[in-house]
Amino acid sequence: MNEFPVDRRQALVTLSAMAMGGSALAQSRPADAFPSKPIQLVLPFPPGGSMDPIFRTLAEAASKDLGQPVVLMHKPGAGGVMGTAALASMPESDGYTIAVMHNSVIRAPLVQKVNFDPLKDFTYLIGLFNLTTGICVAADAPWQTLGDLLADAKKRPGAISWGTVGAISINRIVAERLAKMAGTSFNMVPFKGGSEAFTALIGRHLDVYGDPGFGAQVRGGKARLLATFTQEPLKGYPGVPTVKASGFDITIDSPMGLVAPKNLPPAMAAKLAAAFRKASADAAHQAQLESFDMQPNLMTGEAYAAYARTAYERDAKMLKDIGFKPD
Structure with a gap:
């Protein structure tokens, strides 16, 4: 005989409540403790x-x-x-x-x-x-403006190399758009990343690179910024126009x-x-x-x-x- 009889229904209710409370605690604990590693x-x-x-x-x-x-x-x-x-x-x-x-x-x-x-x-x-994307050439490259670059590219379609960081990267896509609008083409050269591409540009193994991250190279006198794909000119680069202001309606929102x-x-x-x-x-x-x-x-x-x-x-x-x- 059970020395301490218990109402089974009450026991079930109590156990159910405990289970629900334990479940809620288990669900809240990870968020409360996060992150623990x-x-x-x-x-x-x-x-x-x-x-x-x-x-x-x-x-x-x-x-x-x-x-x-x-x-x-x-x-x-x-x-x-x-x-x-x-x-x-x-x-x-x-x-x-x-x-x-x-x-x-x-x-x-x-x-x-x-x-x-x-x-x-x-x-x-x-x-x-x-991202702030600009078109750069080496400081000692012959092109002083975007107009100079595109005029030369029209004379020599496919001869001027343009560095990219992947077939579907925005710098590849806008380069193709710009070339098409200017009536020419560039030789697209893939790189693993911007650091590698800028090294090639400064060493004159690459003609053009259009991507973010140009600031240190331009301010250090190693690269020349021809234009940017921004809506407005960058305050830190007086005299550098946007691509849009240069006659090509291309901007990058990225x-x-x-x-x-x-x-x-x-x-x-x-x-x-x-x-x-x-x-x-x-x-x-x-x-x-x-x-x-x-x-x-x-x-x-x-x-x-x-x-x-x-x-x-x-x-x-x-x-x-x-x-x-x-x-």
């Missing part, structure tokens, strides 16, 4: 160049707020697409692997066969800054930000976004943005995801209009 930030570009110091200072600043190291991991490949795209194949998102997102990743399905959907397979965390794999719990996404938003104001990070002429452009995760949808539709139309085909 280092976070890996995938940078889909090789070491060197402009993106390395920009995101390294950002990671260091975010580490202070999160209380855990944010470790920068270089995973280059496919013009900066491969490292970020790898997150799309992760079975779940726990917040400990995030990546740099940029427009080549968003554009990838439009120009090649890929196994990911940039609009569905990522959690957009935050938009950070806009923000960069951070994403995680899809289905990241909202509380974790919010914590990461808040930490990187705060880190974006860090003095060392701001100095790197200024050094490479990047323009701050903070967006919420929702706004960045909306931008990605708009950019995808815009680029689909643009690529169709110019008949762009990668090699």
Whole structure:
């Protein structure tokens, strides 16, 4: 005989309540404790160049707020697409692997066969800054203006080399557009990253390079900036026109930000976004943005995801209009 009889229904109710409370506690605990170990930030570009110091200072600043190291991991490949795209194949998102997102990743399905959907397979965390793209030649190159370069290119179609960082990179696409509008063509030469391309440019192994990160080379007197793909002239480069003002209606709208794999719990996404938003104001990070002429452009995760949808539709139309085909 049971010495202490218990109302079974009451026992079931009590056990059920305990189970529900335990479940709720288990669900809240990861978000409350997050992060409890280092976070890996995938940078889909090789070491060197402009993106390395920009995101390294950002990671260091975010580490202070999160209380855990944010470790920068270089995973280059496919013009900066491969490292970020790898997150799309992760079975779940726990917040400990995030990546740099940029427009080549968003554009990838439009120009090649890929196994990911940039609009569905990522959690957009935050938009950070806009790339500032300019057309550079070596300081001792014969072309003083964009007009000089294009006039020479028209005389020698395909003879002038233009460096790119991938078949679907924006610098390749706008170079093709510019050449087509000017009635000529360039010899497109691929490089692994901006650092390698600028080294070739300064050594006169490459004629033209049109990409972000030109500031240090131009201010150091090693490269000449002919024009920029910005809406307005850059204040730090008096006398350098925009490509649009030079008669070619081409501008580049290319923000960069951070994403995680899809289905990241909202509380974790919010914590990461808040930490990187705060880190974006860090003095060392701001100095790197200024050094490479990047323009701050903070967006919420929702706004960045909306931008990605708009950019995808815009680029689909643009690529169709110019008949762009990668090699």
